Each structure stands twice: as structure tokens, then as C-alpha cells.
Amino acid sequence: DLSANDQSSLPKELREKYVLTRGIGTGVCGEVKLAFERSTCRKLAVKIINKKNFKSEGTATRNAKTEIEILQRVDHPCLIKTEDFYQTDDSYYIVLELMEGGELFQKVKSQQQLKESVAKLYFYQMLKAVQYLHSNGIIHRDLKPENILLSSQEDVCLIKVTDFNQSRILEEASLMRTLCGTPSYLAPEVFTHASTTGYGLAVDAWSLGVLLFVCLGGYPPFHESFGHQSITDQIIRGEFTMVPSKWKHVSDQAKDVVRKLLVVDPSKRMTIEEALQHPWLQDRDMMDTAHRLMYPSGDAAATAAVQVERLATRKRGRDEGDEEEE
Numbered sequence: 001d002l003s004a005n006d007q008s009s010l011p012k013e014l015r016e017k018y019v020l021t022r023g024i025g026t027g028v029c030g031e032v033k034l035a036f037e038r039s040t041c042r043k044l045a046v047k048i049i050n051k052k053n054f055k056s057e058g059t060a061t062r063n064a065k066t067e068i069e070i071l072q073r074v075d076h077p078c079l080i081k082t083e084d085f086y087q088t089d090d091s092y093y094i095v096l097e098l099m100e101g102g103e104l105f106q107k108v109k110s111q112q113q114l115k116e117s118v119a120k121l122y123f124y125q126m127l128k129a130v131q132y133l134h135s136n137g138i139i140h141r142d143l144k145p146e147n148i149l150l151s152s153q154e155d156v157c158l159i160k161v162t163d164f165n166q167s168r169i170l171e172e173a174s175l176m177r178t179l180c181g182t183p184s185y186l187a188p189e190v191f192t193h194a195s196t197t198g199y200g201l202a203v204d205a206w207s208l209g210v211l212l213f214v215c216l217g218g219y220p221p222f223h224e225s226f227g228h229q230s231i232t233d234q235i236i237r238g239e240f241t242m243v244p245s246k247w248k249h250v251s252d253q254a255k256d257v258v259r260k261l262l263v264v265d266p267s268k269r270m271t272i273e274e275a276l277q278h279p280w281l282q283d284r285d286m287m288d289t290a291h292r293l294m295y296p297s298g299d300a301a302a303t304a305a306v307q308v309e310r311l312a313t314r315k316r317g318r319d320e321g322d323e324e325e326e
């Protein structure tokens with residue numbers, strides 16, 4: 001009934017351009033509603049971030065503003081696109097492209113665990129999305145299955161990363177300014193900041209390891225219900241168990257990727273770049289499928305990008321001496 005679908009609290013411009021209907025997801029900082037653009041009847045998602053959700057006004061503004069400015073800056077096939085943005089005194093309204101397949105979390109829950117080939121296709125796309133964020137100096141910092149959305153109900157589909165509000169744009173500018181001044185008073189760690197920036201990126205590699213573990217095993221690597229240790233202790237010690245009944249059909253190479261990402265010492269953890277070079281991901285069919293999903297128009301630049309990737313893969317194959325069919 002109309003009272004349930006209360007349009008009166010929405011910003012006027014939003015109401016004039018879109019019709020908001022049912023809820024389709026609840027993020028950590030608000031809810032997501034299905035919306036229709038009046039002029040085109042296009043289906044969209046509207047994420048409503050309630051400013052009061054955050055502790056202090058400061059964080060609300062910073063998180064949401066960070067999220068919005070990041071959302072506007074990024075452009076990658078596996079990153080959710082912002083269509084529009086509105087705000088009232090107590091809420092932000094972010095209009096996003098609709099992902100018909102919903103959250104990865106729901107799919108893993110309903111299928112118990114994903115087929116290895118599907119997990120690999122999704123994981124490769126997540127790596128490309130995070131590689132792009134990192135190349136733009138952005139750390140996501142909150143990668144989890146709820147933040148990975150699927151474009152369709154099909155197993156073979158495009159995935160997109162969302163929920164940047166925990167992201168941080170590395171303050172490279174401030175570091176540059178600092179290094180221009182007289183260094184004599186600067187503490188040593190300021191100079192090794194580059195390495196700490198490196199570590200910052202490594203947090204996303206860890207989260208991708210957890211994501212891959214969940215996709216392959218169907219359960220989380222660290223959980224309060226496991227054993228006698230708190231979840232924090234399990235994580236700090238990097239102690240996880242691959243239960244045989246769930247992992248016996250998973251390839252050793254896939255397990256190797258998980259093990260190299262869930263390394264406690266960030267300086268020893270596999271990086272995103274290294275993960276992209278891991279044997280498990282040197283899978284031409286998967287890569288072709290991923291690129292077809294990511295660049296459907298098959299435009300020249302994208303095709304060139306694919307060729308470069310394939311040549312690199314083929315060259316690596318030849319270097320490692322495996323027989324390549326021409």
C-alpha cells in the first residue's frame with residue numbers, strides 16, 4: 001500500500017525522474033531499492049544511505065562523500081557505475097546500475113559451493129576490478145561476498161564490485177608535498193611510506209583470498225563458531241581449515257592461490273599482480289569468456305587488450321616449455 005512505499009521523504013528531483021519500488025538488498029550502511037527511470041522504463045538500483053547510521057556526522061559525510069567521489073572517478077566493466085546522486089538532510093540516494101543476479105553471497109549460500117570453473121571466472125573478474133582500483137590509488141578495504149554483485153542468474157556472468165564507502169584514496173599528494181620539504185625532521189617511516197602504501201593494497205589481496213575460499217569451499221575460512229579461538233585470533237594466526245568433504249574436488253592449484261593470499265605477513269602475501277600470473281588463472285577459455293563479458297561490444301581497444309593478454313599467456317607458456325597448440 002502507498003504508506004509502505006512512502007515517496008514523500010524522497011528528494012523531489014529523484015521522485016520526478018524515478019519510481020522506487022521494492023527492496024532488493026540491504027548493505028551495511030543502508031538499503032537498496034529497485035527503481036524505474038520514468039523516461040526510459042529502465043530498471044535501476046537506488047542505494048539509500050541513512051546519514052544517521054554513522055557514529056558522528058563527520059564519518060557519515062566523509063564515508064559517503066568518499067564513496068560518491070570514488071564512484072564517479074572509476075570506470076571499469078567490473079566496478080558498479082553510478083548513474084545519479086541526490087541527498088536530503090538525513091540520507092544520500094545513489095542511483096546505480098541494476099545487477100539482476102543480486103549478491104554473490106546469496107548465490108554461494110543457495111548453491112552450497114560454486115563449481116571451480118565458475119569460481120575462477122568470478123575471481124578473475126574481481127582481480128581485474130581490484131587491479132584497476134589499485135592502479136588508480138584506491139584501496140577498497142571492504143571486499144566481501146555482499147559487495148560482489150552478479151549481472152544475471154546465469155553461472156557465466158559479469159560480476160561487479162560495489163560498496164566503496166570504506167575505500168580510501170591514497171593521499172599520495174600529501175606524501176609528495178611532505179617529501180619536497182627539508183627531510184631532516186622527517187621520521188624514517190615517512191620514507192618507507194611507499195612500502196606501507198604497498199601494505200595498504202595488500203589488505204584487498206587478503207579479502208580476495210577470503211572471497212575465493214568462500215566461493216570454492218562454501219563456508220568462510222574464519223568464523224566465531226570454529227574451534228575455541230576468537231575469530232580475531234584465527235585471523236591474526238592465519239588459521240583456517242579446508243574441510244576434506246568440501247575441498248576434495250578442488251584442484252591443488254586453486255588451493256595454492258587461497259593459501260598464498262591468506263598469508264598473515266602482508267609483505268609475504270601474494271599480490272594482485274602475482275595472483276593474475278598464477279598458473280590457476282592461465283586459462284585461455286576462462287579469460288576469453290571473461291573478456292567477452294567485460295567488453296561485449298568487442299571494440300578494437302578491448303580486442304587488442306585481449307590479444308596482448310593472450311600473447312603474454314602464450315609467451316609465458318613457451319618460456320615454461322609447455323607444448324602450445326598454434
Ligand SMILES: c1ccc2c(c1)[nH]c1[nH]cn[n+]12
Pocket residue numbers: 024025026032045047080096097098099100101102103149162
Ligand atoms: C541486489 C542487491 C543489491 C543490488 C542489486 C541487486 N543491484 C544493484 N546495483 C547496486 N546495488 N545493487
